Amino acid sequence: MPELPDVETFKRYIDSTSLHKTIEKAQVMNKKILEEISKNNLEQGLQGTRFVESDRHGKYLFLKTTENQWMVVHFGMTGFVKYFKDESDKPNHTRLLLRFDNNYFFSFACQRMLGKIGLIQNKEDYIEKKGMGADALEVSYDLFEEKLKKRRGMAKSALMNQSIISGIGNIYADEILFQSGIHPKTKMNQLTENDFQTMYQKMQEIFDIAIKAKVDTDEFPETYIIPNRTKDGLCPKGDKKLKKTKVNGRTTYFCPVHQDKK
DNA sequence: CTAGATGTTAAGGT
């Protein structure tokens, strides 16, 4: 799940459930998710503090503690968070478990262990060190076009490159290109000014709609390709079968009729 | 049993 809209949805969920509660206990259940910190240092760094503020950059989530540090969360491919009261509701692949002073729990779960959690002093330095580009919801049109138009590789690869623009993943890259009528293998440097304007506008619109729908694909517009990204999926604009290919080593769906720009 | 699944990164190649 976790592309920009998913992470934004987690952020809002955390804002409404988990801020301003003292963390009485922190338990790292699996060390593989730790990013440059020991189990003990993360647990001790969290215990006794409260989360007071949250932020998101691309697919990364930041939670500020009363000690002026940030817990940075990356969800990998299978990560999610859950706030719950009854211990029997604890998710299966919980890797970090917090208990608040109201006896509710906070779980960070990730089945495939591709997620990461760290504790950092400075959010801006971290973003810089990771080489992240501007957040997809904050990037200006001029920067969007300037960064993308020189790229020689395939359009989809460039959209998914986090160092150019942060937040677009495999699923939403397919949606942006479908809504823009651009074939995913088109070379980015062959697109026109008009194409970049369309992609920029569609990117904003799609993320906006996905976030408002809380990422529930049942609530997505009928014209979206995301719910149809399956074997035998049909184009929502014409009933022709979608094509499946690989870009960047990732499964890519597109409509050969509506994405002929190449 | 094998292939593939929303992500990132290191290593190799242009």
Add this chain to the structure above:
DNA sequence: CACCTTAACATCTA
């Protein structure tokens, strides 16, 4: 040097 592509990571399911 800047950019592009691929494999690997760990686990589970179709």
